[in-house]
Structure formats: structure tokens, C-alpha cells
Amino acid sequence: MNIGFIGLGLMGRPLALHLARAGHALHLWARRPASLEPFKDVDARAHVSAAAVARHAEIIFVMVADAPDVRAVALEEDGIASGARPGLIVVDMSTINPNAAREIGAELAAKGIEFLDAPVSGGEIGAINAALTIMVGGKPEVFEKVKPLFETMGKSITLIGASGAGQVAKACNQILTGVGVAAVAEAFNFAAKSGVDPARVREALLGGFAYSKILENHGQRMLDRNFKPGFKAWMHQKDLRIVMEEAHRLGLMLPSAAATAQLFNAIVGSGMGEEDSVAALKLLERISAPEQ
């Protein structure tokens, strides 16, 4: 199948390579030519614009940073819509505001283009190992067409509901992971300040009701003081911003997510945005220590 892929960053690159290895012909466009380097040895053609990709592809995957980027690639000058053939399917795997996803989907539909929102969870490791969780919003018949391609990228693939529903699921995911990372960091800081070894606490807790993947994986990285991303703190801040924007739009109380979003503001504002979210621990240590 002729497949377009736009957004060849940490997440997009391994996913596009999975599609190529499954025997599909890739059509690529990237702002930076260097992003195309890893595709020299596979069946991939570089194009001059998103519109040119659309002229050659039946399905286009998009994996960019935020809603304005998706809108630019899909709908603005030289975007997908200006080159699309009828029946083209656009699959947005970026994490963006659910309401923005619905609007972009509706604008594409008005031009005869199908749209799925399909954000993912699992990080760069999950993308490389084709083990992502993929949460999809859109029409069931469109989902069925794309499903075999999703299966080359992920393990848990779920059609959540109508357009935007994938992004709602991802927002829920980010509430749980954001609050979860903050809770583990608080617990470890609490243990250490009480003179107790957080490693022993983690070991004990893994056997009980407080067990979670975050306690296991993020907890271990905190103990190792390994703050390399993983998932960058500024992206978590962005995702929590999306969650809170939706909460304000809906008039909805999310007190724990609200407090966690402020913690991430402080992490990014203190210059730790490029580090992993587990840098939350460093921030808590700093603000609970006596001023030097």
C-alpha cells in the first residue's frame, strides 16, 4: 500500500520504519532533510510538501507536536487537503486537544477526507518495539481499514468511540501518568526525608495495592537518578495543559491534575523541560530542602 508519513521524530521514525518493513511503500515529507536519513535503505520517497505526499498516498499518518502543527500539515497552504484524492484517510497519532481533533476531523470530512485521531502511549521504547497502546477515535469502517497498519506499530489497539474519543482516552492516560509520577516522587521524597531508604519502600510496595507500572519503572529511574528521557517533562506539561483546557471548557473539577500541572510548570520553568518527567523528584527535593 502507498502510505504517507509526516513527523519523523523520536516516535514517528520507528513507526514509519515498521510500516516499511511490513512491505508498504512510504511517501515522506520532513521540514529537516536530516530526518529522512534513516529511510535510505527502505522503499521510501521524499516529497516537497504534505500536498505532494497526499497525491501519492492512500493513508497518511501524522505524528507532530501539537494542534497547530496538525492543522498546518492537514489544512493550511501546501497541506494534505490541497493534494488529497477522494477517500484519503488521515490518521493523526499526535497528542492534541480533543476538541481541536474533532474540528480538524470535521474540516477534512467537508473535503471528502476521512480522519482518525489515534494518539499513543508507550514512549520511544514502545514505538521501537512495536508495543504501543493506540487509542482511536473515528468511524468504525475507517478504523477497520487502518487496523492492520496499527498492528505493525502497537500491541493494544482500541477503537474508543467517535472523532476525538482517542484524544479523550489519551488525556485520561496523561492524568493517570502525570499524577502517578508526582505521587511516586512525593512518596520517595517523603521516605528519604523520614530517613528511610526509598528503594526498600518501593520493593515492599510493589507487592501490594500501590503496585503500578509507574512505581516499578519510573520509580526505578528515580532511584537510579536517571533523568534522561524517556518522556520529556515539557511534553507532559503540554499534555496536562490540554487536560486542563478541556476541564475549563467543560466546567469540570480535576483537583489532582490541576496541582500536578503546576508541578510540571515548575519543572519546565526551572530548566528541566528536556529531562524525563521523573525530574519531578529533583524539584520536590529542592523545594523541600532549606534554602542555601
Added chain:
Amino acid sequence: MNIGFIGLGGMGQPMAEHLLAAGHTLTVWARRPASADFLLERGARWAESPAAMARACEIVCTNVTGSADVESLAAQLITALKPGSVHLDFSTIAPQAARELSRRYAEKGVDFVDAPVSGGTAGARAATLAIMWGGKSALAERLDPLFACLGKTIVHAGASGAGQVAKACNQLVMVAAIEATAEAARLAAAAGVDFAKVRQALQGGSAGSRVLEFFGAKMAARDFAPGVVARLHHKDFVMVMAEATRQGVPLPVGATVMQQLDGLMAAGWGTEDTSRLLCVLERARPAHLI
């Protein structure tokens, strides 16, 4: 001076009236022409469109609801305003939106000034508003005489957007104080103590404040008819929190207050007074459980 005014609501109409009374030539335009009648009867001129107003005026004032309203008016004004003229915006909008508008206007040789106000409709009528403005300081000479017709406390906060930052700080301090007042009222009631008496005692001490005076009285009387409708405070607070995220600054109290405002909206009290924050607390622990 030839002055235009768009946004003739509870704040805008008395402000425009003061400018007219000070002897300025006032031109008005409104989406609903009827809302201009009051000023037209007092000698204001009618413009057929925002662009027509821009061609006739050296200063165009706007006082509308949100960033999107100001941006849509600016799109119509920008091509018609002459170089050297000023778009003076009294609305409360996002600081970043004000900075961006100022940049766009500067390309046309027009100044955009963000000049949000505090003091409510009563302050607008009495010409006692606090006005905090952002823009080139050289504009003070032209703008100060106009500001003097409208308010008592006039502060040049800094460059473009600085007025909106000051207003964001104003909303942060004020609404957080309303929430603190509501929590005090809730605590007093739960302990079986009359909050009207608590408020009276507090007003004489270090916790005395204008918020405790005004909103405390409304809560004690359970009078939730608006002053300023709560949805506007909610809208302003969304901007405060967005700016905190932009700057990477944690506002833990701000975030909690925002949550209570979200709860107020969820309950359907957006068109009532912000003293409804008391009832948000009551929903979390209903009175019959006391």
C-alpha cells in the same frame, strides 16, 4: 479629540459617556445598533462599520469580552486606521494576544495599547476605575487626559501586554481572596458560628479587605445576584493559568481556585455572582451533613 468607542456594555457605555461629557467628539458602532441609542441621544455620532470609525478617529477604544472579540475587531480596524493613530483596548484579554496585536499594528505605524480596568460597573459609572496599561511610555502624554476622565488610579505597567499581566495579577489576588472568604464562611457555618459576626470582627483587623467587605456581605446574606458575573472571572482565570503555563511558573493556589471556578461553572452558576464559590464548597460537604 476624535474618539471612537466599540463595546457599549455595562462598562463601556458609562466610560464612553464620560469621554463625551469631557468634550470629545465621540463616534460609536455596535453589533446591535440599539445599544448605541443612549449615547446617540447625547450627541455621539454613528459609524456604519468599525472601518468607517477607524477612518474618522485618531483613537479607537474597544471594551469587549475576550481575545477573539478584540482580534476580530482589530482585523477590521487595522486596514483603516491611519499611521499615528491608536487602538486603545480596555478589554481583559490574554497578555500574549495583546503582544501579538501590538506587533501586527506596529507594521502599519499604529499603536495598540492594552489598558484593562478594575473597579466594575460602579467604578465605571463613578469614573473611579483603576487603569493599568501597557505600551510605549511616550503615549502617556496623549492618553493620560483620556484616562483621567475614566479612572482615579492610572498606572503605566510597562511595554505591550504589561497591562494585561497586571490585570491577570489583579484577578489572581481578587478571586483567590473571594475563595478564601468563602472558605472562612464555610468553616464558620460548619462550626455553628454566624459568619456575619465573624466578618464584622475580621473587617476591623489585619484580614480586613475590600473583598471581605463586598463579597463577604453577599455570602452572609446569601445574595448571589451579580456584581460581575462569575463566568467572566472564570474566563479571566483561564488566561491567568495559561500565562502561568507559558512562563513555566507554578501557581498552586491559583490552580486550586481555578478548580473551584470550574466547579461553579459545572453547577450552572456562571451568570450569577462569584460569591457562589461558597456554594461550591457546600456541594462538597452539603449543609444537611452538618
